[in-house]
Amino acid sequence: MAEQVHTLVVDDEEKICFFLKETLQRAGHVVVIANSGEEALARLRETHFDLVLLDLMLGGRVDGLRVLEAVKWRWPETAVIILTAYGSLESALTAIREGVDGYLLKPAEPEELRQIVQEVLARREEQARLKGLDKRKRFLEWGPLSVDQNKHQATLHGQPLELTFSEFKLLAHLMQNADRVVSSKELVQVVQGYECEDEREAREIIKWYIHRLRRKVEPDPSNPQYILNVRGVGYTLGGKEE
Numbered sequence: 149m150a151e152q153v154h155t156l157v158v159d160d161e162e163k164i165c166f167f168l169k170e171t172l173q174r175a176g177h178v179v180v181i182a183n184s185g186e187e188a189l190a191r192l193r194e195t196h197f198d199l200v201l202l203d204l205m206l207g208g209r210v211d212g213l214r215v216l217e218a219v220k221w222r223w224p225e226t227a228v229i230i231l232t233a234y235g236s237l238e239s240a241l242t243a244i245r246e247g248v249d250g251y252l253l254k255p256a257e258p259e260e261l262r263q264i265v266q267e268v269l270a271r272r273e274e275q276a277r278l279k280g281l282d283k284r285k286r287f288l289e290w291g292p293l294s295v296d297q298n299k300h301q302a303t304l305h306g307q308p309l310e311l312t313f314s315e316f317k318l319l320a321h322l323m324q325n326a327d328r329v330v331s332s333k334e335l336v337q338v339v340q341g342y343e344c345e346d347e348r349e350a351r352e353i354i355k356w357y358i359h360r361l362r363r364k365v366e367p368d369p370s371n372p373q374y375i376l377n378v379r380g381v382g383y384t385l386g387g388k389e390e
Contacts, residue, residue: 158188159203185210203231288323331382
C-alpha cells in the first residue's frame with residue numbers, strides 16, 4: 149500500500165508480539181504494542197489505528213471482547229483481526245459475528261499473516277470507496293441548490309423547497325446532468341415515465357413542469373438564473389457552481 153498502515157497489536161505474549169511487529173514492520177506498517185487490555189484501551193482512547201490485531205484471551209481485568217467493543221465504539225472504521233488459538237476458535241467465531249474483519253489462528257506463519265492483513269485492508273478500502281460513491285450519489289449540489297436523493301428533500305440557500313414528486317425528479321435529474329443540455333424528450337421520460345416520440349410534443353409537456361419548478365427555485369422566474377432553456381435543444385443548469 150502506498151501509505152503507511154498504523155497498526156495496534158494487542159497480545160500478552162511477548163513472543164507473539166515480537167513476531168507480529170517484525171513481520172508487519174517489514175510490510176511497511178507502523179506498529180504499536182499493547183500487552184494488556186488496559187493498555188490497549190489507553191492507546192485507543194486518543195489514537196486512531198487503521199488496523200488492530202487483537203488476542204481474545206488476554207489476562208487481567210480487561211479481556212479481548214471488551215477491547216473489541218471499545219474499537220467498534222471509538223473507531224468504527226478501524227479494521228480488526230482476531231488472534232486466537234485452536235482451543236478458543238468458537239470465541240473467535242462469536243467475535244466475527246460481532247463485526248470483526250477476520251481471524252488468525254496462532255501460531256501463524258509470516259505469509260499467512262501478510263495475506264490476511266492484505267485481504268482485510270483491501271476489503272476495507274473497497275468499502276470506503278463504495279461508501280464515498282454512495283454519498284456522492286445521494287447528495288447533489290449546484291450553487292445554492294442542494295438535493296438529498298434518499299430523503300427526497302431539496303433546499304435553496306439551506307431553506308426547504310416544497311416540491312411535488314415530479315418537480316423533485318426534474319430538479320434532481322438536471323443536477324445529475326449539470327454538465328450537459330438535457331433534451332425535452334429525456335425530461336418527459338423522467339417526470340412522466342412516458343417515451344415521447346415527437347420533440348414538439350415533448351417541449352409542450354415539459355415546459356409546464358419547468359414553469360412550476362422555476363416559480364419555486366428562481367428569485368425571478370421570468371428571468372431564470374438556474375434552470376435555463378437552450379433553444380431547440382433542451383434545458384440545463386446555469387449559475388456558478390459552488
